[in-house]
């Protein structure tokens with residue numbers, strides 16, 4: 615059986631768990647450690663030399679890097695649906711996974727650290743304000759990309775929506791004074807209709 619290593623509150627773990635729930639894949643979880651503690655286990659570091667979560671073990675095949683895991687599981691179990699068979703449709707959706715990881719994740723990490731993980735009197739308010747503003751601007755980029763589309767890859771829900779969707783929950787939960795973005799809000803409402811999104815992503819941020 616598929617084993618997903620990592621705590622369920624982690625943004626990167628949620629991409630994988632959400633996909634498993636969407637596909638109805640049986641899985642078990644392991645290594646549910648508090649934030650910052652993932653690399654404290656020598657056994658876990660043998661699975662993932664980065665000491666980061668998630669990692670999967672799929673009947674002996676060990677893989678880390680959340681987006682690579684999502685691509686692998688979707689290609690294996692959802693080829694032609696969440697993993698589009700049309701090369702250009704797939705590439706279109708897929709690039710948003712990398713965009714989330716490289717463009718959205720760094721400022722989002724600052725916001726998480728400077729809000730729910732830091733007492734108000736100890737916060738770096740300048741860093742927090744700058745990260746929030748970056749995310750408001752990038753939300754505008756995503757809003758424009760969603761014009762005329764139900765999902766980021768087009769009319770159907772695909773792998774591209776998973777990293778962005780977990781980010782959207784954090785953006786909507788933590789960033790104040792968000793500009794009105796009609797396409798983004800309509801897409802977010804569509805995600806919230808999905809039981810797997812509500813179960814895995816719309817949970818307490820820690």
Ligand SMILES: N[C@@H](CCC(=O)N[C@@H](CS)C(=O)NCC(=O)O)C(=O)O
Pocket residue numbers: 624625626627648649650651652653665666667668678679680681715
């Ligand atoms: N690029 C990696 C990043 C993984 C990552 O940074 N995971 C965080 C949790 S979201 C982590 O392991 N932090 C250390 C910890 O929680 O101990 C991926 O996408 O899998």
